[in-house]
Amino acid sequence: MNDLFIKSSSHSYHIYIRENIRFNVNELLAKTYSSILIITDENVAPLYLEDVKESLPSERVYTTIIPATERSKGIQTYYQVHTEAIQYGLDRESLIIALGGGVVGDLAGFVAATYMRGIDYIQMPTTILAHDSSVGGKVAINHELGKNLIGNFYPPVAVVYDVQVLETVSEKEVRSGYAELIKEALIADESFFKSIMDTSLTSLTNEQLTTHIRQGIAIKATIVEQDEREANTRKYLNLGHTLGHAIESELGYGSITHGEAVAIGMLFAMRVSEQKYFIKLPDQELLEWLQNNNYPLQLGSINTNNLLNRMKSDKKAVSGKLQMVLLKDVGVPVIEEVSEDDLNLYLSSFTDELLNS
Numbered sequence: 001m002n003d004l005f006i007k008s009s010s011h012s013y014h015i016y017i018r019e020n021i022r023f024n025v026n027e028l029l030a031k032t033y034s035s036i037l038i039i040t041d042e043n044v045a046p047l048y049l050e051d052v053k054e055s056l057p058s059e060r061v062y063t064t065i066i067p068a069t070e071r072s073k074g075i076q077t078y079y080q081v082h083t084e085a086i087q088y089g090l091d092r093e094s095l096i097i098a099l100g101g102g103v104v105g106d107l108a109g110f111v112a113a114t115y116m117r118g119i120d121y122i123q124m125p126t127t128i129l130a131h132d133s134s135v136g137g138k139v140a141i142n143h144e145l146g147k148n149l150i151g152n153f154y155p156p157v158a159v160v161y162d163v164q165v166l167e168t169v170s171e172k173e174v175r176s177g178y179a180e181l182i183k184e185a186l187i188a189d190e191s192f193f194k195s196i197m198d199t200s201l202t203s204l205t206n207e208q209l210t211t212h213i214r215q216g217i218a219i220k221a222t223i224v225e226q227d228e229r230e231a232n233t234r235k236y237l238n239l240g241h242t243l244g245h246a247i248e249s250e251l252g253y254g255s256i257t258h259g260e261a262v263a264i265g266m267l268f269a270m271r272v273s274e275q276k277y278f279i280k281l282p283d284q285e286l287l288e289w290l291q292n293n294n295y296p297l298q299l300g301s302i303n304t305n306n307l308l309n310r311m312k313s314d315k316k317a318v319s320g321k322l323q324m325v326l327l328k329d330v331g332v333p334v335i336e337e338v339s340e341d342d343l344n345l346y347l348s349s350f351t352d353e354l355l356n357s
């Protein structure tokens with residue numbers, strides 16, 4: 001069955017990756033909870049909420065359905081979900097289940113981290129992208145000045161990943177999720193990278209997808225076990241995110257998916273790496289793969305100065321100095337301080353050549 005297991009500083013937890021596991025959630029609970037709140041969104045609810053509810057003991061199971069938009073990761077929804085949790089009478093022996101993609105997982109995880117100073121929660125990802133965000137305990141909401149700026153490290157008690165539900169995700173979501181799989185491959189495993197480059201997303205099989213997801217999560221779990229609170233090596237998981245987050249917020253959340261923006265960010269990080277270290281990376285191969293799989297790469301006229309300013313509020317910046325995840329080779333990531341002047345030069349040529357072309 002090949003489930004994975006991850007050791008965190010507070011407890012260890014299983015990552016169950018199985019088809020149709022949503023019908024058996026109760027069997028996976030390590031204890032009896034006084035009540036359970038399932039937090040999901042309006043897209044996922046009609047598809048899978050009843051399946052999960054029916055798998056749980058019928059008494060004291062509540063649901064909260066949030067809008068399926070990045071705006072739900074704001075302080076208003078966060079407060080509203082707390083209000084509902086209080087009104088339902090959740091106590092310190094209650095459980096939260098995050099049933100959905102990254103927005104639901106990040107929000108529900110942060111609610112669990114703060115409700116009565118912290119209660120148990122389970123991540124039930126329903127997208128490919130959320131293979132990444134559901135593992136490792138990063139929970140957060142957005143501040144209007146930046147993504148994920150209010151949050152914590154708060155690991156779930158389990159990740160329950162029903163890969164059968166991935167059959168309903170859209171092409172855009174497949175592209176988004178695959179960007180994070182490419183990221184895991186680029187920082188840790190060249191053969192995994194090659195395997196993805198040999199895969200066409202238009203004729204993707206369930207078997208290929210499940211294998212890639214398992215490989216991606218295994219890489220992530222290893223890194224998180226080494227450095228749970230992102231003091232050093234966990235930063236590698238941010239490859240492509242410095243520019244990716246800036247593009248997402250500059251274009252407005254929703255016009256480009258997180259993964260599509262990260263894909264552009266990874267190409268940029270590879271270009272910077274090549275120029276800085278005088279090396280050759282497979283960025284051309286990645287570019288062609290992204291083009292063949294319909295990733296949006298030309299973004300119209302995007303303002304380099306705005307991107308630069310947004311990149312400066314990245315969480316990896318220390319004392320105002322920007323740090324980027326770069327590659328010395330596939331599987332050999334490094335953290336490098338990049339001066340504002342250099343970044344300006346790299347970014348201007350990148351936007352001229354690709355994004356604004």
Ligand SMILES: O=C(O)C(=O)C[C@@H](O)[C@H](O)[C@H](O)COP(=O)(O)O
Binds near residue numbers: 135136230
């Ligand atoms: O788990 C991590 O660590 C990651 O960096 C995973 C990222 O892919 C993910 O998008 C994360 O939410 C971004 O982290 P942040 O620290 O930039 O908010």
